[in-house]
Each structure stands twice: as structure tokens, then as C-alpha cells.
Amino acid sequence: MYSKVHLRYVIILKMKYILSFLVCFYWSKLNAKQDLSKSLIIKCEETTGTGRSDIFRIHNPYFEWYYKGKWHEIGYSKKGAAKDWIVNFNKNIITLHNKKTNWNRLINLKKMTASMLFPTGEKYLYNCIFIDK
Known part of the structure; x- marks a missing residue:
């Protein structure tokens, strides 16, 4: 044996x-699956043209955009520019729609990619990373 x-x-x-x-x-x-009950900060760099980047703080149902050294609330508030945005959270997918400009953004937290679609049909693609701000 x-x-x-x-x-x-x-x-x-x-x-x-x-x-x-x-x-x-x-x-x-x-x-x-990212835990959206905690605040996540991501930086998305555009890969299809301008090379610009956007920084977002995500905390369902809050969604903020970092612009010119300040955090700007998008979607949850009915004040300022936030009133123009509709933000939807669905597991690892966040969709944003601007009612005024008809811009559409999709952020995939599982693949860490994003896209921005304009009414003209122009589309920008992004790669995203988690950061601390």
C-alpha cells in the first residue's frame, strides 16, 4: 500500500x-462586482482621439465629476447642471444621459471601460482605472 x-x-x-x-x-x-455602497473614484482616459480624461466619484445614487479642481454633482440633485442628467446604476454598469445636450455615457466597472456618444453619432471610448483623490 x-x-x-x-x-x-x-x-x-x-x-x-x-x-x-x-x-x-x-x-x-x-x-x-464593485461595491457601490462605498465611494469609488475612477479616472477614464479617452483612447479614440483627444486623449482627454475624466475623473468620477461614484457612490450610488450619487455621481460626481471632478472638473477644474472641484467635484460637481451629476444626476441626484435638482440644482445646477445636475438637473440635466439622468444617472442609472445597474450592477457594474452606470449609464448617464444629459437631457439638454442628448449626450450618453456608459461606464462598465467590470471591464473598466467607458464610452461617450454624442447626438452627431460621434463616439469616444475610454479606459478607466481606480484612483484615490
């Missing part, structure tokens, strides 16, 4: 596989 040393080796090896599987499983679950 098998020696005690061999059995211990097999048990340890199996435990390593199980442990590594559990770590990978929980890590993927953790990264698959």
Missing part, C-alpha cells in the same frame, strides 16, 4: 489545490 509519508504528501497537495481554488474563487467574486 502507501506509506504514511506518501499519504501526508498527497493530503498536503490536495489541500494546496483546494486552498488555491478557494482564494481564486473569492478573489474573482470580489473583483467581479
